Amino acid sequence: xxxxxxxxISQVFFFTFFLWFCIVTxxxxxxxxxRAWPVNWFLQLDPLVAIGTILTEHSLYRGLLWxxxxxxxxxxxxxxxxxxxxxxxxxHHFVGFLAHRKSPAAKKIQLNKYRKAQRIKYFIxxxxxxxxxxxxxxxxxxxxxxxxxALITRSVNLVLLPIADRAAFVTxxxxxxxxxxxxxxxxxLGAVLLNLIIPRFYCRFxxxxxALFALLARFAIWRIGRDKSRCIDCRFCxxxxxxxxxxxxxxxxxxxxxxxxxxxxxxHELISYQTKPSPAGEIAGPDISRRGFxxxxxxxxIAAPALQLSGGLGGNWLHKTIRPPGxxxxxxxxxxxxxCGQCMRVCPTNVIQPAGIEGGLxxxxxxxxxxxxGSSGCQxxxxxxxxxxxxxxxxxxSLAEKLGTDDFADLGxxxxxxxxxxxxxxxxxxxxxxxxxxxxxxxxxxxAIYTQQYYETIxxxxxxxxxxDATIIEIVEGSLTPGSFATGDYYCLFADxxxxxxxxxxxxxxxxxxxxxxxxxxxxxxxxxQIKLKKPYVDIEKCIGCGICEHECPVSGKRAIRVSADGExxxxxxKLLL
Amino acid sequence: MTWQExxxxxxxxxxxxxxxxxxxVAAAGAASYLLYDSRGPKADTGTKDLVxxxxxxxxxxxxxxxxxISGANRIKTVNKAIELLGGIARFIxxxxxxxIKPNVAFASPPMLGATTNPELIAAVVKLxxxxxxxxxxxxxxxxxxxxxxxxxxGIAEAADESGAKVVFPKKRFFRPTTLTGGRLIKxxxxxxxPLENADKLIGIAPVKHHSRSGASMAMKNWYGLLxxxxxxxxxxxxxxxxxxxxxxxxxxxxxxxxEVMMTNGPTGGSLSDLKRTNTLIASCDQVxxxxxxxxxxxxxxxxxxxxxxAEKAGSGTIDYQSLKPKVVTVT
Numbered sequence: 001x002x003x004x005x006x007x008x009i010s011q012v013f014f015f016t017f018f019l020w021f022c023i024v025t026x027x028x029x030x031x032x033x034x035r036a037w038p039v040n041w042f043l044q045l046d047p048l049v050a051i052g053t054i055l056t057e058h059s060l061y062r063g064l065l066w067x068x069x070x071x072x073x074x075x076x077x078x079x080x081x082x083x084x085x086x087x088x089x090x091x092h093h094f095v096g097f098l099a100h101r102k103s104p105a106a107k108k109i110q111l112n113k114y115r116k117a118q119r120i121k122y123f124i125x126x127x128x129x130x131x132x133x134x135x136x137x138x139x140x141x142x143x144x145x146x147x148x149x150a151l152i153t154r155s156v157n158l159v160l161l162p163i164a165d166r167a168a169f170v171t172x173x174x175x176x177x178x179x180x181x182x183x184x185x186x187x188x189l190g191a192v193l194l195n196l197i198i199p200r201f202y203c204r205f206x207x208x209x210x211a212l213f214a215l216l217a218r219f220a221i222w223r224i225g226r227d228k229s230r231c232i233d234c235r236f237c238x239x240x241x242x243x244x245x246x247x248x249x250x251x252x253x254x255x256x257x258x259x260x261x262x263x264x265x266x267x268h269e270l271i272s273y274q275t276k277p278s279p280a281g282e283i284a285g286p287d288i289s290r291r292g293f294x295x296x297x298x299x300x301x302i303a304a305p306a307l308q309l310s311g312g313l314g315g316n317w318l319h320k321t322i323r324p325p326g327x328x329x330x331x332x333x334x335x336x337x338x339x340c341g342q343c344m345r346v347c348p349t350n351v352i353q354p355a356g357i358e359g360g361l362x363x364x365x366x367x368x369x370x371x372x373x374g375s376s377g378c379q380x381x382x383x384x385x386x387x388x389x390x391x392x393x394x395x396x397x398s399l400a401e402k403l404g405t406d407d408f409a410d411l412g413x414x415x416x417x418x419x420x421x422x423x424x425x426x427x428x429x430x431x432x433x434x435x436x437x438x439x440x441x442x443x444x445x446x447x448a449i450y451t452q453q454y455y456e457t458i459x460x461x462x463x464x465x466x467x468x469d470a471t472i473i474e475i476v477e478g479s480l481t482p483g484s485f486a487t488g489d490y491y492c493l494f495a496d497x498x499x500x501x502x503x504x505x506x507x508x509x510x511x512x513x514x515x516x517x518x519x520x521x522x523x524x525x526x527x528x529x530q531i532k533l534k535k536p537y538v539d540i541e542k543c544i545g546c547g548i549c550e551h552e553c554p555v556s557g558k559r560a561i562r563v564s565a566d567g568e569x570x571x572x573x574x575k576l577l578l
Numbered sequence: 579m580t581w582q583e584x585x586x587x588x589x590x591x592x593x594x595x596x597x598x599x600x601x602x603v604a605a606a607g608a609a610s611y612l613l614y615d616s617r618g619p620k621a622d623t624g625t626k627d628l629v630x631x632x633x634x635x636x637x638x639x640x641x642x643x644x645x646x647i648s649g650a651n652r653i654k655t656v657n658k659a660i661e662l663l664g665g666i667a668r669f670i671x672x673x674x675x676x677x678i679k680p681n682v683a684f685a686s687p688p689m690l691g692a693t694t695n696p697e698l699i700a701a702v703v704k705l706x707x708x709x710x711x712x713x714x715x716x717x718x719x720x721x722x723x724x725x726x727x728x729x730x731x732g733i734a735e736a737a738d739e740s741g742a743k744v745v746f747p748k749k750r751f752f753r754p755t756t757l758t759g760g761r762l763i764k765x766x767x768x769x770x771x772p773l774e775n776a777d778k779l780i781g782i783a784p785v786k787h788h789s790r791s792g793a794s795m796a797m798k799n800w801y802g803l804l805x806x807x808x809x810x811x812x813x814x815x816x817x818x819x820x821x822x823x824x825x826x827x828x829x830x831x832x833x834x835x836x837e838v839m840m841t842n843g844p845t846g847g848s849l850s851d852l853k854r855t856n857t858l859i860a861s862c863d864q865v866x867x868x869x870x871x872x873x874x875x876x877x878x879x880x881x882x883x884x885x886x887x888a889e890k891a892g893s894g895t896i897d898y899q900s901l902k903p904k905v906v907t908v909t
Contacts, residue, residue, distance in 0.1 A: 488815075564898075
């Protein structure tokens, strides 16, 4: 079999596996749902994730050890990951091939020539690693913005699969929503469409992971080389060169993605993959000056503290940044989160959403809870998000830890925040109407939302008795709407200060439940019509900030009960309880 | 070549070009004419495509309307309860499609009693199939995430194992309805799709404390057929429950009071919220079933205004004693 055929099989194989892992990142018990599937495998193979978190947190979180395999193989064989494994790379490869397959050879050779701008990716990498590395207190992990594995995982999870589900409901019985998905799609489509200009545009100019592999590949033991002696300089080897690495000239080892198209296209079989240096000469390292690299690194080192000048980690923290259960304290969280969207994909209620830039640029696409979206707040008996987080930005907590039972009874439940009743919008508090949907839906036992009962005289609610018999009172005013007080929530307050429930009313008569009130009713005496209201209160000792109340509140525009991150367990400086 | 040197187009070419231009002009004109709307859209009266739920009840048999069975084993009590009402054959005929409406409102495990007990559902599904039912569907529009509710409550598994199909709420399964004689259910979406092709409907609900209405039992269980932002109806909970009893005419309701939720309802969340009362009620009269079951929660029918409203609307009787319920203990 030809080597390029083997490469294509490998690309299809890994791409299919990648899509499959995205699909199975679904909470549930079927074979196609989250069982023992290694759904983070691609993110774990990605050394940018591993090195990024090592720089920020000085530790290598369990599955990220897979990255060592990628690093070792890259050091030995070169950038095999880019050409053979990377699903984003394979997508670019395929689209670039489709876009230019009918171009004449000369045009293709022109398209695939080496460009100075290919060095940009090294500067991006340097800046990102700079932000991650120093200074230790304000370091922030931003590799996820452009890391190709995080990018394609996020795009498939938060945009492509939800669109497919909207049409066919393959992986979800309810429609999934993701805030700001358009931006994720725009970036994804932009990256894919750039292949129409230059094949593998993203890989050549932008990809920080490719840049990292390029730095490692300079030591590669096996590498592509060209026998110059018999070469007629036809340059056909550059016709389909995926890396833009100049195999017809002095080959640039760091740019070569091991597509083997050059070897395949050389009719004289002058190109080979061996341990000897290329007879036609080679440039092992990337085409960057030490000064340029250092400048980007310093830029990154300055950028991290600059991001934090807005005070997002201090007094100006954003109350809407409600993180999933088990999320680390905010500074550590930002040192680990790679914005891959796995937690948002697996969340059965769809409440975990990609953040915008409101809480700071470093917050973009990190997971936050939006209780207005999805099928119901943070589900009490669920810890799925932490189980799939590849970097432990969200710790893999147990149900006992989340709920504060068993071994965790002393610590109490994990609080995501606290619910606050907005008394200016709440139906019983502000509008004299019964409701307490929030209290009913509070899943905590005993409920964190409790009610107190009030009787409130309705608007223009004082009436004069004309006469009465048994349980029916005729009033003088005669201005009632028939049936309007018959809901079971209205009461009559009599002169004896007792309230009796109204069961029916006409324009001028009110019927009272059961009690005979003949003795109480004096002509011309006043009665008051009152409504019995239960008004909700939040017990901050019990509230866990799950947001089910906010989700269910019938005041559906701006909810009359809303969760904010005040009192969250993970940031002790946000605590409310004494 | 200059303009002068360029030969003019041929006659044939000119005619062809003119014909195409004429067709395009005609098409644009025709489209404008056909689509012209001098008034703009009318206000939405919301009366389009209204659906009315069928009457699923079976003919009344005097003194065969309600049974109250004591016992701890739900499978035994439910079998006995239905047997005493004339057997499952009275309710389910061969080749019928049966919809079972449990209460699957919350993503809560069965032991906490916030949702209908899965064993009980499986037992009823098996009875339906034994009577020759063609298909048994189990459906609800939960409050929490639907997939999680059905799976955590154990109901999805119980349905699977007993051969019933779970129908999840999807937007296209809801159609608007207006209740004749109703005040609240007007052009409101209901989960009608599974019911439209069904022959029989059985409601199976736990007996639970419910802060707003006092108790959530058989009639309140139909709340799960409402779509939209149904929570607004909590402003007038008694009327909506009474209207639900008017809208839904079930074949049978089954109330599981083997363990009742005395406090912290309707979600519960702790075993301490439950009390063992070892009772199961089957009834063709949903008002009578609720009127009896509320006594197990320590309430009187007069504490629940919706019972009087439902009785007044003709949904059934509060005076369950008048139905001469069959009271039996099974061990």
